[in-house]
Ligand SMILES: Nc1ncnc2c1ncn2[C@@H]1O[C@H](COP(=O)(O)OP(=O)(O)OP(=O)(O)O)[C@@H](O)[C@H]1O
């Protein structure tokens with residue numbers, strides 16, 4: 001929890017979010033909060049607005065209506081420069097599709113955020129190797145995304161999202177291409193890392209077994225959050 005004055009505020013909060021893509025109403029007044037260090041699962045049928053909600057909360061897409069606050073600060077009102085700096089330093093994002101840079105190897109993809117943060121190439125590569133190991137894909141370090149399986153690419157993307165020690169990780173179906181054993185391994189590594197560093201996780205998933213790793217679950221339908229509950 002962050003405090004601002006004497007009012008307790010959540011780490012991240014979206015309120016009344018509305019977003020249309022042409023005639024499609026992707027969000028119709030969605031509200032959600034994420035506390036510091038909390039792991040929140042977002043479930044719901046295909047097309048219910050989960051990815052759009054994630055993009056709005058991560059400051060990647062601007063909502064048509066509603067607000068997004070991060071540690072009490074209005075993200076949707078920040079100038080682009082400050083917003084991209086915040087995204088680079090405080091957020092880690094695993095997109096549902098096409099997240100890795102195709103020309104770079106797994107090792108270079110994972111090392112990239114550290115290079116951008118000013119680490120030397122040698123240090124960035126050492127750390128990147130450790131993170132690939134944590135997600136069970138060290139053996140694929142030299143492969144480019146087009147040479148990896150979907151699941152290997154997802155693990156690499158998770159390693160890249162976590163390597164800078166962000167405050168919030170946004171993960172859109174990070175186990176979507178994995179079988180149940182591999183999902184379990186990846187979720188164990190993700191939850192362990194998040195707990196260790198106090199990172200909050202917004203986790204979109206279709207899989208009830210994956211959602212069970214979260215502290216809390218919210219369900220979306222038709223562009224809004226319709227149910228809120230505690231998992232397992
Ligand atoms: N960039 C876009 N352009 C046009 N329509 C979009 C765009 N992004 C999302 N939509 C539409 O908005 C609605 C919500 O999409 P969204 O991707 O948020 O759903 P989702 O819950 O993540 O679905 P899935 O489980 O299939 O990933 C869908 O009808 C989708 O077609």
Ligand SMILES: [Mg+2]
Nearest residue numbers: 050051052096
């Ligand atoms: Mg989606």
